[in-house]
Amino acid sequence: MTRRNTQVARSRIGEQVIREIWVRAAGRCVLCSAYLLGGGRTYFHHIPHGQVAHNVGATKGKKSPRGKSTLTLDERALPENLLLLCHECHRMVDDIGAERIYTEEYLARHKRAHEDRVRRVTDFATVTEAAVVRVTGRIRGTLSPATDRQVGAALHYEDLRPAGEHPHDAEYIVSIDSEDTESWVWDEGTKKIAAKLEGLRDSPHPTVAVFAMAPIPLLVFLGSRLDDKADIRVFPRFRDAEDLACCWRNEPLTPAAFEVSHGSADAQARDVVVTVSVSAAVDVSRAPADLVDLPRVALTVENIGPDLIQTKADLAAFASAWRRALARVESHYPSCERIHLLAAVPVAAAVATGQHHMRDAQPQLVVYQRTAEDYVEALRVG
Numbered sequence: 001m002t003r004r005n006t007q008v009a010r011s012r013i014g015e016q017v018i019r020e021i022w023v024r025a026a027g028r029c030v031l032c033s034a035y036l037l038g039g040g041r042t043y044f045h046h047i048p049h050g051q052v053a054h055n056v057g058a059t060k061g062k063k064s065p066r067g068k069s070t071l072t073l074d075e076r077a078l079p080e081n082l083l084l085l086c087h088e089c090h091r092m093v094d095d096i097g098a099e100r101i102y103t104e105e106y107l108a109r110h111k112r113a114h115e116d117r118v119r120r121v122t123d124f125a126t127v128t129e130a131a132v133v134r135v136t137g138r139i140r141g142t143l144s145p146a147t148d149r150q151v152g153a154a155l156h157y158e159d160l161r162p163a164g165e166h167p168h169d170a171e172y173i174v175s176i177d178s179e180d181t182e183s184w185v186w187d188e189g190t191k192k193i194a195a196k197l198e199g200l201r202d203s204p205h206p207t208v209a210v211f212a213m214a215p216i217p218l219l220v221f222l223g224s225r226l227d228d229k230a231d232i233r234v235f236p237r238f239r240d241a242e243d244l245a246c247c248w249r250n251e252p253l254t255p256a257a258f259e260v261s262h263g264s265a266d267a268q269a270r271d272v273v274v275t276v277s278v279s280a281a282v283d284v285s286r287a288p289a290d291l292v293d294l295p296r297v298a299l300t301v302e303n304i305g306p307d308l309i310q311t312k313a314d315l316a317a318f319a320s321a322w323r324r325a326l327a328r329v330e331s332h333y334p335s336c337e338r339i340h341l342l343a344a345v346p347v348a349a350a351v352a353t354g355q356h357h358m359r360d361a362q363p364q365l366v367v368y369q370r371t372a373e374d375y376v377e378a379l380r381v382g
């Protein structure tokens with residue numbers, strides 16, 4: 001076979017189209033898969049070895065390979081008719097006589113198969129689908145659910161995407177309207193959360209992203225109802241970050257150091273107070289009078305403040321300290337039946353508090369809500 005000049009007329013092919021052909025093929029020859037961005041490096045320049053080739057030739061002339069087609073000249077310059085080939089393959093398919101072997105159909109089929117494969121292997125290769133749980137309750141009169149932008153940004157940063165065809169397909173939304181000062185809000189809230197999470201058990205998605213903004217007792221309850229077999233990702237809520245308010249931060253690099261301390265051991269005590277002072281210091285003198293003299297375990301941290309839990313490592317350190325506090329109750333107060341929990345913590349830590357309490361094995365949690373003046377019993381977990 002004699003060689004034919006492969007420098008076909010390509011003035012009709014725009015820069016944009018050439019770029020598209022390279023991208024669709026991921027820089028590989030659609031016939032032999034040679035990687036076309038590898039070699040051909042001079043000291044200053046990188047010379048790609050690929051060529052954008054016509055399937056149906058650029059012209060209707062006899063010398064144009066596969067040129068006898070009904071496609072117009074403009075159609076021949078469209079991405080559908082063009083393929084990325086290495087120099088070798090380009091010469092082969094355009095050789096005189098080759099068009100009975102490398103037919104229009106053969107080339108179109110190989111181009112399609114290659115481009116489909118590129119799309120498949122690059123499709124969400126590192127992104128996990130997640131069911132999304134959004135719980136909102138009134139705090140001091142205000143309902144402030146995370147916005148779609150905040151949820152989207154936080155998922156995106158964690159390499160997650162909402163499961164399903166549409167962003168709201170696998171969403172579990174709970175909105176609790178009663179004021180946090182009304183006693184029935186706890187009844188309403190726990191019922192709504194429990195019912196919604198019941199539906200989550202049937203979800204085919206093992207990863208669950210949780211966005212919550214509600215009074216602490218409801219967050220603790222929420223945490224207690226999250227299935228510990230699932231991959232649960234709890235997101236924070238920062239006050240000053242607008243669209244990025246639910247994204248975990250990467251600094252500080254050293255996680256916060258939480259400490260657990262306790263009063264003198266008491267083998268008889270049935271009720272123990274656990275104070276958790278993270279976003280604010282818990283003042284036990286504001287608790288109901290019968291709690292004030294009970295044995296006490298305290299979880300604290302240096303630099304108490306509302307934004308103390310910034311990173312996932314902070315949250316993990318908090319969860320670990322909380323488990324130590326529970327273990328301390330069990331070892332020093334072995335008769336304990338009820339843990340009275342007075343907590344001032346950010347939302348993610350409140351959810352973790354419920355998650356890491358073993359409601360079938362550990363003393364019941366009696367969770368208090370801080371009102372303007374006092375701590376008031378809100379609900380019980382376990």
Ligand SMILES: [Zn+2]
Pocket residue numbers: 029030031032033034085086087088089090
């Ligand atoms: Zn090739």
